[in-house]
Amino acid sequence: MNDFNKFENVIIEWIKNNDKNTKQILELIQNHKKSEFWFSSIIGFFYQYGIDCDVDKEKSLEFFLLAINNEKSLIQNEENDNENNEFGLLQSYNIIIGKYLLSLFYYKDIISDLRNLSDVEVKYLKSARKGDPIAQYNLGYCYQHGKGVTQDHNKAFEWYSKSANNESAEGQNNLGECYYYGFGIDKDEMVAYEWYLKSANNGCAEGQNNLGKCYYHGKGISQDCNKAFEWFSKSADNEYAEGQFYLGECYYYGRGISQDYDKAFEWYFKSANNGFARGQNTLGYCYKNGLGTNKDYKKAFEWYSKSANNGFAEGQNNLGYCYKNGLGTDEDYKKAFEWYSISADNGCAESQNNLGFCYRDGLGTERDYNKAFEMYYKSAINGCANGQCSLGFCYRYGIGTDRNYIKAFEWYSKSANNGYNFGQYNLARCYKYGQGIARNYNKAFEWYFKSANNEFAKGQHCLGHCYYYGIGTKVDVEKAVIWYKKALNNGVKDATVPPKTSPTTPTNGNAFTSPSSASAPTLPSAPSVFRTDKQISVAILLFYVAHCCHWLVIFST
Known part of the structure; x- marks a missing residue:
């Protein structure tokens, strides 16, 4: 065959399509006592192309050279022993095949490669092939990230x-x-x-951080926050920025160590100053909310800006939030829209939801309900509870799409189950009014309760209604008053505390028609007529007696 590539491909396909177990064949010929003399060329071919083994060009070269270097021993055996011609023939074949495969190896893996090598490959390849681990690492890194060479994860893996x-x-x-x-x-x-x-025990700060993440998330090993804290500490002390960030996370959430916002802030600060974009975003969050430090909106804006400019999508979203709400900077809807757009394009689900609001309300851009729906949909699909609630809202009111109560209920359900208090409130309303689902006051009460306990003011107001009117629960005026007060303190102006007189208890929660949750609670109007069957009977009797007396007076005159 004139085409070297075709020859090798034919051989590879023939070996792989053989009915025999090629892995077992490789083990047998490697373990054979005459392996060095009879099979070394074929073994080299297996390693050169990774046939049921890892590709190993160095080992392949060793076996090809071993086959050729046995030529002298073949000549000696032929002179001293004419009876082993059959075995000598096998050794001769091995040498011939070894020479041919070695020539192909040199042509393809050295001469041919050198013709097409980039400057980067020339720089590292010679040292890498001599076994220099640093050059091998650098070459792997270049292939992994496409630095000066065409990106190739297979070659990156090989050199790593x-x-x-x-x-x-x-x-x-x-x-x-x-x-x-x-x-x-x-x-x-x-x-x-x-x-x-292995990397962590050999002192690599990045390896220590990655080992810590394995323990932190339970990846490849059982979750162990104490060990995670231990390895993050080592990585952080070795000045690795991501390790410093994760050590801050341990202190912030109290994982593997007692919760300590001051310590968390300290490590976030180190991580941020070492250029870690996620650490910069989290440091901004600490300044915004006064966690481990004094609240400072200007510094929050400053660190969100750094994170955003370093390409971190959540930092870009938070910078958009600062511009939208004038937090640490002047209010600027156009810049808010700009940063939300960048963040959304980088896959931040929360920013996709915020961009939907911009399109819905015309903030920094022209109002466009169709685009609003599109962005809410992306956010919802990407798992953002806020976006799922917003998408439910679109289906509920027909914003950018046809009105569909069933789909509204579905998306409110996802949002609610993902812990979003406004989603929980809207799901409660679906159950209360029977929109997209059968009316169920018990379920309505359940979701109002969750929303209220998650600090949603309108949910607290409606939970007060439930307790006051016995909607999905027993009447409990004291609890109703507590929740009305909470709602009032959280900004619901019409959540006034009802009069002390007790309301009428509905006989069946699911048959009771409650007032609108948006209206202030009012006592049921006291009837002017008698309220019980016994009272009605007495009234009729008294009316009859009075009527008789009236006619007696007339007839007596």
């Missing part, structure tokens, strides 16, 4: 593997990342954990 096996801590970490994310190899979190562990 060599670097890792040559005890490079950085190579071990990046090999772990290949397994963790499935770059150039099937995803395997347990193997990723093993390589992160």
